[in-house]
Amino acid sequence: MAIADTSSISGVNAASAAASTASVANDDNEQRFLKLLVAQLNNQDPLNPMQNAELTSQLAQMSTVSGIEKLNSTLSGLVNQTGSNQVLQAASLIGYAVLSPGNTLTTTAPAEGADPAPKAFAVELPGTAADVQIKIVDGSGKTVRTIDAGSMNQGVNSVTWDGKDDAGNVVPAGSYTFTVAATNGSSAVSSTALTFAQVAAVKQGTSGVTLELATGQSIGLSDVRMYL
Structure with missing residues (x-):
């Protein structure tokens, strides 16, 4: 020591x-x-x-x-x-999973005969959106799943993906990204994609305090929406 x-x-x-x-x-x-x-x-x-x-x-x-x-x-x-x-x-956040801006989802292979663990993420909106569509995209750019989330309120809205494609098949383990399209009729509503990641370390620099995530991403303390 x-x-x-x-x-x-x-x-x-x-x-x-x-x-x-x-x-x-x-x-x-x-x-x-x-x-x-x-x-x-x-x-x-x-x-x-x-x-x-x-x-x-x-x-x-x-x-x-x-x-x-x-x-x-x-x-x-x-x-x-x-x-x-x-x-x-x-x-005090080290070891916790924090919800912050990001659009990457990582899946792991489930046990034989078992369903994959659901992946939780979120969408943040500045106002209400009548229709929200989320697309899960694989590493080659192919859309493997489209989620019609319906209407969402202003603020942080939780979403869950079951790890399956549109045909109901379990997708291969790996890294995926998601895009969000929120609209009110013909008007687009801006949105922020949010994902969970574990806090691995804390660093203080000239720009202030930053959280080092297990994914390798660095975020500010103000970027944290919630933690688990």
Whole structure:
């Protein structure tokens, strides 16, 4: 078992170190400002002393700069905390099957004399569709099964394929894809194909948290519609 290097700073410790560094920098800036202000007061022209309004303006400027630096530090801490929470949330999905955009279905050979295991997938619609037709296509581009799903409501609609072709024969084990045609009369309705895949790993990069699926596909946390 690999042992992490405890001398490195990561996660919450890194955020704390950054906040501490920012605090020291802010204190140094304030000290330098006060020293310059005192020097300015000590060396001002007695016949033309600094006016109260000018002194107040300089103090207000320093206060504004300090406030902005503290706000930036606070926001940075919140961003780091949000990223950590997303990683923990995503990590809890490892091992689960998630429903996300995709149109690939994989079948396996059933036991002799048994029916194949049904393949569950889904269709997401932005609105109601009066007629939805789904076509299952094999690797050569041939349509092996046409499913007339009828009407579907707005949102995620579940669909099941029994692993058989239009003639009722069990299709060979392998990878298939499906297409969706949703309409309201003569008007087409846009649709999103959704399939289940197991989450194998979680990765955090510059673009955020991603889920690595067992199929080799990478998706964002926001792509997950549901999990089993």
